[in-house]
Amino acid sequence: MRTIKFLLQKEFLQIFRNRGMLPIIFFMPVIQLVVLSYAATYELKEVDFHLVDFDQSSTSRELVAKLQATGYFNLESYSFSTEEGVRKLRQNKANMVLTVPHNFSRNLQLGQPADVQIAIDAVDGTTAGLIRGYTESIIQDFNREIQLAGGPISQERSPGMNIIPSFWYNANLDYINYMVPGILVVLVSMIGMFLSGMNIVREREMGTIEQLNVTPIKRYQFITGKLLPFWIIALFELAVGLAIARFGFDIPFEGSVLLLFFVAGIYMLVVQGLGLFISTITHTQQQAMFIAWFFMVVFILMGGLFTPVESMPRWAQELTLLNPIYYFIKIMRMVLLKGAGWTDIQHLIGGLALMAAVILPAAVFRYRKASS
């Protein structure tokens, strides 16, 4: 125990003396949370569209005015040629081209079907889907208004099923509520994955590890000395992050924060174990960094931070069962937004605990004081 105390003292002295790293360690949570949470959003803003209005009627102008009035659409330019519209799409000047055909208002008045065409730049499929959804609902709305305003045909509402959605757990569909818990996970992962592993490789690069290896220090002492400081720092950052989430972003805290810290404690062992394992198979910080990045990117992209795991192909979903970030993001969202308790998430905690129980001993086993 005493040896570990000396090692911890040394690590903390070095961490707090490292002028390059210290600000990053402690500003990272703030910057990541604030910047990413606001920037990474799926809400649609300012879609530039090109208008080709062959109809030139008051009805077509009303439709365009209605689009613009929503605040999501911005009339970038207009012309009387569909080719011009396509060119705007290709030049990235417009995301959508709205074409109103010649007999649009006349057909409406005669009670005949009237078409409008929307052409959407679908390079970014998600955005294209959103544009389509927004446009469709605006046009349908417009359609209904015309009917109510005494269009020549049916005054009464068309009968049919009426769906009244009720959104649970995130009633306003606030994207930030969804993102912030996930970004908190990324935050602690970075510390766990990079810092402790990198720290060991750095000692190897500097040659200082040899002086330690020639002492009677035990493996578990050395590794505790390396893992514990960053375990503590990560939990501290989680606390800062949660405080920002609560008071800065008004994220609901439905569940137990204590439970979250308990899970975070286990989760850290998994990522730190992985970082440690990487450090035992690499010789330079560069190699370690590269491998850690590889895992990190895969974990984040497949962990459900941005895109739902449920919409991934089956094989990818099965792979996700090995992804610690997936578990923790899910737990974080369940606990914070839904108020999930121990029984709701125990299977996920079990998954994390199992991973920790595999990777950590593997890393300790791989770490050798003597090279063979």
Added chain:
Amino acid sequence: MADAIIRADNLTRKFGDFTAVDHISFEVQEGEIFGFLGANGAGKTTAMRMLTGLLIPTSGDAEVAGFDVYSEHEQIKKQIGYMSQRFSLYEDLTVQENIRLYGGIYGLSNKEIRQKSGALLETLGMQEMSKKKIGALPLGWKQKLAFSVALLHNPKIVFLDEPTGGVDPITRRQFWEQIYKVAEEGTTVFVTTHYMDEAEYCNRVSIMVDGRIDALGSPAGLKQRYRADSIEEVFVQLARGAQRGD
């Protein structure tokens, strides 16, 4: 001999096809200053790393302080001090903090650490630098400090891997004074060097060429056997046939 504190018997280390240390056998007596000479790449550091438990031998046997290098390297580590050819104290910690860390790791009590570091700083004349970060010290001071830290826990044997590399002649002289002092106090000193003049300070020297020990004896004895005026001449005679390195 009964009181050999290091005993190597056909000790060998291969890295792939390359035999870095090729069946070396020797004994070091307790309290001796044993010089381990050889050109760069002759295998000195590899041999030393095996004896200090940092590297597992490919074949052969060795015992250090009565413990086997294969199975008991952790016991060996309690008995030895080591100073590597790369400076390996923490540059971002102060002199005092480094001493405290290693004192703690070797299980010294807080009181012992205080006493030892006080005495050590006084002997080295480094009291004023105790709060300075090691990175800011000149190389000579760093080396002297690393040597003292390696002796903090009163080891039976201290292994020095090219301790005077890159150090000016005056500091080298002081360094050897330190070595003599420790040897007088009964610590066995195992030192590698490629400064041949330093070999003259040793009780016995071995000369490694291409992973083998080609000569072993007292400096005077070796000079006589090879009809040479200095160990340097002995070395040049032996190293002429070397295949490796410079």
